[in-house]
Amino acid sequence: MAARACGLCHIAFHVPAGQPLARRLQRFFGFQPLAAREAGGWKQLALRSGDAVFLVNEGAGPGEPLYGVDLHHSVPSATNLCFDVEDPDAAARALAAQGCRVLVPPVRVQDAQGAATYTVLRSPAGNLSLTLLARASYRGRFLPGFRPVPSAPGPCWVSHVDHLTLACTSGSSPALRRWFHDYLGFRHLPLSPGEDPELGLEVAAGSGGGGLRLTALQSPMCSSVPTLVLAESLPGATSTQDQVEQFLARHRGPGLQHVGLYTPNILEATKEMVLAGGELLKPPEAYYQQPGKEGQIHAAGQQPSFLAQQGILIDGEKGKFLLQVFTKSLFAEDTFFLELIQRQGATGFGQDNIRALWQSVQEAAARKSQGA
Known part of the structure; x- marks a missing residue:
């Protein structure tokens, strides 16, 4: 039961x-x-x-x-x-x-x-x-x-928790999936057609090897329960740790890597957060120069210059889009962070955006090591 x-x-x-x-x-x-x-x-x-x-x-x-x-x-x-x-x-x-x-x-x-x-x-x-x-x-x-606690009315940029991402050790996703299924009733949510729940969705990082394995789980009881996403590293030849490996090392084990917060207006939310002093993770500059990216942004009713200024990522096609932005870590240990997400009909988690986040983290790590 x-x-x-x-x-x-x-x-x-x-x-x-x-x-x-x-x-x-x-x-x-x-x-x-x-x-x-x-x-x-x-x-x-x-x-x-x-x-x-x-x-x-x-x-x-x-x-x-x-x-x-x-x-x-x-x-x-x-x-x-x-x-x-x-x-x-x-x-x-x-x-x-x-x-x-x-x-x-x-x-x-x-x-x-x-x-x-x-x-x-x-x-x-x-x-x-x-x-x-x-x-x-x-x-x-x-x-x-x-x-x-009495509090004065303030901004409300977030409506609810969209998803919860757990950083897992390599190879542990199948056992975690079964645990959440057996004890809490969560079921596999395919992120790609015909996806094997034991394998999840593999997101290759690029020519350098490595990448992520993502397995999504959802409760069949109520849509107000956020999706659980299990993330683990794929074997690769990269010389630096990826973001999951970094989390496992700095957090000293598996755990909740980030919370995806849904916002009905990601442009306003990111603008106000930056004005308040919040720090957002910027994608690589080349992200917005990818072939077809400008057309994709326009198709979603957005302006490329503003998305680039705020570091907002976009993914999707055929009238269904996903906009995301990630904060820097909320802890000095550089572990837990937040994600803001706005869905325009899209139900996934942005496979291309995951690659872009991966690349931005790797580039930041390279810059940090060069300046050390």
């Missing part, structure tokens, strides 16, 4: 005291404070943009932060995905019987606004845990145990 996820409540992060993640989310990316809690050595702050909620757990208390666990990871990290389910108690019993490791047995939390019940699972994706939560009867602003 799988515990069917029917929504994403929040994504949780663990950071040391004084780490500026919460301030950066507010200042650069338009997230607004939602609710807070301080207890047991932990400062917990939930921030929201549209339906996307990030929970920043700051500190390192002797116990566990509410609605999660502290796995004592050595670097700041996105550590927990909290999914809405119908019955955490039944899910915990069934999953434990199937061999799933339950880190926190079902806990009921209650305050004046109602109650919620949750349980926490250990995933095979590095330090990432999964919280299964039932909160249908809760009337408060966030979750029981948190106090509402």
Whole structure:
């Protein structure tokens, strides 16, 4: 029996005291404070943009932060995905019987606004845990145990979480796919016609060898559950680490590499984020000079000069397009980052854009090594 996820409540992060993640989310990316809690050595702050909620757990208390666990990871990290389910108690019993490791047995939390019940699972994706939560009867602003935080109206550039990308060790995608299928009911989402779920989509980096293997998974229960994307490196002859290998080294193992945030207006969102001081990853200059790229941009109703100025990538054809831009890392360890994505009928993840991102990261690494 799988515990069917029917929504994403929040994504949780663990950071040391004084780490500026919460301030950066507010200042650069338009997230607004939602609710807070301080207890047991932990400062917990939930921030929201549209339906996307990030929970920043700051500190390192002797116990566990509410609605999660502290796995004592050595670097700041996105550590927990909290999914809405119908019955955490039944899910915990069934999953434990199937061999799933339950880190926190079902806990009921209650305050004046109602109650919620949750349980926490250990995933095979590095330090990432999964919280299964039932909160249908809760009337408060966030979750029981948190106090509402007043905030002034601010920008809302993001509407919801589009996808979650896990960086995996080479060869581990099939086992991860089966885990999410068996325990949470996720199913393979083909990114190309006739795609083998065991092999995923191979995106070759170019003549230098290497590339990425992507396997997408989605919940059949509810469209509000973001797509999970498993990313691993392909064997190759490149002399420098690719972005997945860099993440694994700097993060010290597998984990949540980035969150794709959906924006209904990527042009406005990127412009305002840059004005606020947010740093975006620029694609190679040659990206916008590729044969047919200018025509593709015009066909999507966009201007090449503005997309190039903001570093926005575009992919698609036949009236269906995808626009993407990536931030620089939110942590000094150069691991976790955000993606802004706008879909104009496209459902994939931009195979050509993945190559462009790959090339920009490789070029940046080369420049850094030459200047060292």
